[in-house]
Amino acid sequence: MAEPTSSSVAGLAGWKLVGGAAGVTAGAFSLAAAVVMLMTPPRSGREWAVGLISTLVSSIAGGAWLLHWVGMSDLAISGPLGLAVLFGLSFLCGLPGWALVRAIFTWLIRREGKDIGELAEDAASDVRDVLKGQQS
Numbered sequence: 001m002a003e004p005t006s007s008s009v010a011g012l013a014g015w016k017l018v019g020g021a022a023g024v025t026a027g028a029f030s031l032a033a034a035v036v037m038l039m040t041p042p043r044s045g046r047e048w049a050v051g052l053i054s055t056l057v058s059s060i061a062g063g064a065w066l067l068h069w070v071g072m073s074d075l076a077i078s079g080p081l082g083l084a085v086l087f088g089l090s091f092l093c094g095l096p097g098w099a100l101v102r103a104i105f106t107w108l109i110r111r112e113g114k115d116i117g118e119l120a121e122d123a124a125s126d127v128r129d130v131l132k133g134q135q136s
Helices: 004-018 018-038 045-069 072-079 079-112 116-135
Strands: none
Touching: 018 045, 018 079, 045 079
């Protein structure tokens, strides 16, 4: 068993090597994936993998886009408080990834066997139905 002191030093060195911001993003991704998969459990191993990947991409890409869009890109280097905000934003952006991907695949599975033209017609029809519902 490793000594607690040397393990802590190795952990800190690893944290510095990977980069604090990357570690914070990985933590946010992990929590977001856990939350969404606990709320809507995957139905298969394949769906679990897709959920994990979509949550990861949503956390990283969505968090980066949101930080850039609101002009807060310097948070990653501003210290612990900035990293906490980065963590929260990455977590927030990861949550809808799983839900959106699951909804899209459910929609596509219901239309299995249709060609791309029929899928486009179905999508246009669904959009028109939603817009009609909003106008009522």
